Amino acid sequence: xxxxxxxxxxxxxxxxxxxxxxxxxxxxxxxxxxxxxxxxxxxxxxxxxxxxxxxxxxxxxxxxxxxxxxxxxxxxxxxxxxxxxxxxxxxxxxxxxxxxxxxxxxxxxxxxxxxxxxxxxxxxxxxxxxxxxxxxxxxxxxxxxxxxxx
Amino acid sequence: xxxxxxxxxxxxxxxxxxxxxxxxxxxxxxxxxxxxxxxxxxxxxxxxxxxxxxxxxxxxxxxxxxxxxxxxxxxxxxxxxxxxxxxxxxxxxxxxxxxxxxxxxxxxxxxxxxxxxxxxxxxxxxxxxxxxxxxxxxxxxxxxxxxxxxxxxxxxxxxxxxxxxxxxxxxxxxxxxxxxxxxxxxxxxxxxxxxxxxxxxxxxxxxxxxxxxxxxxxxxxxxxxxxxxxxxxxxxxxxxxxxxxxxxxxxxxxxxxxxxxxxxxxxxxxxxxxxxxxxxxxxxxxxxxxxxxxxxxxxxxxxxxxxxxxxxxxxxxxxxxxxxxxxxxxxxxxxxxxxxxxxxxxxxxxxxxxxxxxxxxxxxxxxxxxxxxxxxxxxxxxxxxxxxxxxxxxxxxxxxxxxxxxxxxxxxxxxxxxxxxxxxxxxxxxxxxxxxxxxxxxxxxxxxxxxxxxxxxxxxxxxxxxxxxxxxxxxxxxxxxxxxxxxxxxxxxxxxxxxxxxxx
Numbered sequence: 001x002x003x004x005x006x007x008x009x010x011x012x013x014x015x016x017x018x019x020x021x022x023x024x025x026x027x028x029x030x031x032x033x034x035x036x037x038x039x040x041x042x043x044x045x046x047x048x049x050x051x052x053x054x055x056x057x058x059x060x061x062x063x064x065x066x067x068x069x070x071x072x073x074x075x076x077x078x079x080x081x082x083x084x085x086x087x088x089x090x091x092x093x094x095x096x097x098x099x100x101x102x103x104x105x106x107x108x109x110x111x112x113x114x115x116x117x118x119x120x121x122x123x124x125x126x127x128x129x130x131x132x133x134x135x136x137x138x139x140x141x142x143x144x145x146x147x148x149x150x
Numbered sequence: 151x152x153x154x155x156x157x158x159x160x161x162x163x164x165x166x167x168x169x170x171x172x173x174x175x176x177x178x179x180x181x182x183x184x185x186x187x188x189x190x191x192x193x194x195x196x197x198x199x200x201x202x203x204x205x206x207x208x209x210x211x212x213x214x215x216x217x218x219x220x221x222x223x224x225x226x227x228x229x230x231x232x233x234x235x236x237x238x239x240x241x242x243x244x245x246x247x248x249x250x251x252x253x254x255x256x257x258x259x260x261x262x263x264x265x266x267x268x269x270x271x272x273x274x275x276x277x278x279x280x281x282x283x284x285x286x287x288x289x290x291x292x293x294x295x296x297x298x299x300x301x302x303x304x305x306x307x308x309x310x311x312x313x314x315x316x317x318x319x320x321x322x323x324x325x326x327x328x329x330x331x332x333x334x335x336x337x338x339x340x341x342x343x344x345x346x347x348x349x350x351x352x353x354x355x356x357x358x359x360x361x362x363x364x365x366x367x368x369x370x371x372x373x374x375x376x377x378x379x380x381x382x383x384x385x386x387x388x389x390x391x392x393x394x395x396x397x398x399x400x401x402x403x404x405x406x407x408x409x410x411x412x413x414x415x416x417x418x419x420x421x422x423x424x425x426x427x428x429x430x431x432x433x434x435x436x437x438x439x440x441x442x443x444x445x446x447x448x449x450x451x452x453x454x455x456x457x458x459x460x461x462x463x464x465x466x467x468x469x470x471x472x473x474x475x476x477x478x479x480x481x482x483x484x485x486x487x488x489x490x491x492x493x494x495x496x497x498x499x500x501x502x503x504x505x506x507x508x509x510x511x512x513x514x515x516x517x518x519x520x521x522x523x524x525x526x527x528x529x530x531x532x533x534x535x536x537x538x539x540x541x542x543x544x545x546x547x548x549x550x551x552x553x554x555x556x557x558x559x560x561x562x563x564x565x566x567x568x569x570x571x572x573x574x575x576x577x578x579x580x581x582x583x584x585x586x587x588x589x590x591x592x593x594x595x596x597x598x599x600x601x602x603x604x605x606x607x608x609x610x611x612x613x614x615x616x617x618x619x620x621x622x623x624x625x626x627x628x629x630x631x632x633x634x635x636x637x638x639x640x641x642x643x644x645x646x647x648x649x650x651x652x653x654x
């Protein structure tokens with residue numbers, strides 16, 4: 001998949017990629033992560049499929065980028081934090097005493113995981129294979145008038 | 151005949167004896183029963199027409215196409231409670247787990263005792279349940295399609311001596327594909343678009359999809375029809391106008407959109423109860439890491455129940471979902487979460503719902519959208535904690551190595567001792583993650599017009615010939631999945647309409 005910017009500035013693109021990498025880190029051939037499946041591109045593609053949603057998404061990314069300045073007093077934006085710093089920052093959301101920060105992190109996880117764990121390459125690695133317990137030979141049809149006599 | 155929005159290039163005016171708004175559990179029952187009696191019926195659905203071939207196991211696509219707002223409906227409060235709603239032909243019956251329960255006798259007696267509802271005694275409701283069960287093919291889950299996830303829960307419950315068993319579902323030829331909530335790809339789960347709607351259509355009912363009702367027409371204190379718009383399927387924007395004049399108007403848009411329509415039209419709210427008394431059956435979810443391979447996605451996702459704790463207001467019913475929906479609800483992020491997800495084959499999951507006493511509310515929000523609030527009371531939070539504890543206990547009894555209870559300060563449990571810690575700990579609502587699937591109660595029925603919206607047959611106290619036939623009429627939570635109750639009460643209302651409004 002081409003790694004375009006999807007209408008994001010290089011800075012916002014980096015914010016998105018860093019978030020993806022912190023939530024689903026890459027590492028090793030047996031454990032693919034965000035980078036291995038071009039997760040940032042997949043998320044952009046997903047957002048673009050909702051008409052008009054990209055604008056709000058850009059604003060949300062910018063808000064996230066700036067949020068460490070006033071939520072953790074680190075005096076650095078998210079993309080300028082080290083990977084460890086970014087992890088600590090995400091942890092502060094995960095363990096926050098404020099419900100909405102914790103809920104927001106769950107939402108963020110969902111945003112990235114809906115694409116990552118929907119990817120066939122990841123399915124293969126986690127052993128998930130969509131299949132029915134009984135063979136699906138033919139579809140059961142809707143009710144028809146002939147059925148009344150069955 | 152089933153029409154779609156794209157079939158029309160000009161405004162549409164219809165006339166029928168009965169117009170039904172909504173094609174979920176309630177509307178199609180009324181449509182079928184009255185059409186079968188020879189009455190002209192028009193049924194309107196806001197979502198798209200669906201057929202079995204439309205369903206794929208891609209959750210993103212399914213949520214976008216078949217759920218309202220992509221499945222993001224949420225009740226605001228601490229905690230906020232998401233509750234996805236279906237929005238397609240068949241409504242939520244198309245994307246639910248298919249669990250069937252009759253309204254418990256003690257609930258029917260409670261409604262009689264506390265709300266003065268006559269004629270709903272268990273023996274009087276029995277024929278309706280039997281009729282519905284025959285049409286929707288209600289059958290217990292068999293061992294062949296149960297899957298290991300259900301087997302593990304039953305094993306744990308049996309070990310502890312808890313009352314449990316396979317659930318009854320509306321199925322015929324279910325293959326255990328595990329994706330009920332994305333739309334059944336085998337046609338085995340018998341949503342209303344596979345039974346009631348084809349029957350209604352066969353008896354002459356006209357079904358319109360992609361159509362949003364905005365106005366309920368009332369003349370001299372009686373409902374006389376509806377107006378709305380035919381929507382563009384892709385943009386969701388109104389494209390053409392639509393109106394139906396009718397003798398009877400049946401509102402079956404569910405416990406959020408039925409009261410919303412009444413509030414928008416400033417109708418039927420002399421009691422002040424429209425939109426109030428929202429119950430949700432909030433549910434929790436617990437995952438467990440097993441030594442054995444579970445492959446939990448194979449088999450019926452919601453296959454078994456444990457009703458040992460019903461008297462405490464807790465009913466255990468499980469749902470195993472695909473990896474897309476499992477990842478975000480497991481604890482942690484980064485390596486720890488990923489490590490867990492890479493053991494997905496060994497994960498089991500089960501859930502529970504609580505019999506809520508909390509009363510939420512549906513209000514008219516910005517741009518005509520619903521504003522839903524639900525501030526959970528401490529008694530219900532306690533039930534949620536018990537639900538988690540009992541589920542965790544069952545998993546440990548079944549041999550779980552670790553249990554993930556979705557409690558903020560206890561991301562994982564490694565021994566049953568922690569179950570007791572959880573029960574004795576101080577847990578706030580905001581510490582838990584709830585989800586819900588059964589909104590009800592927002593147009594409650596009753597014998598007293600001063601504190602109810604509709605009478606015991608679902609007819610508005612104030613607007614003649616306006617009926618409500620969905621979960622919003624239930625005056626309290628049911629304690630069981632509501633689909634069959636909605637259908638049985640809709641059938642009862644249809645009989646009343648036939649006898650009292652349409653005969654002769």
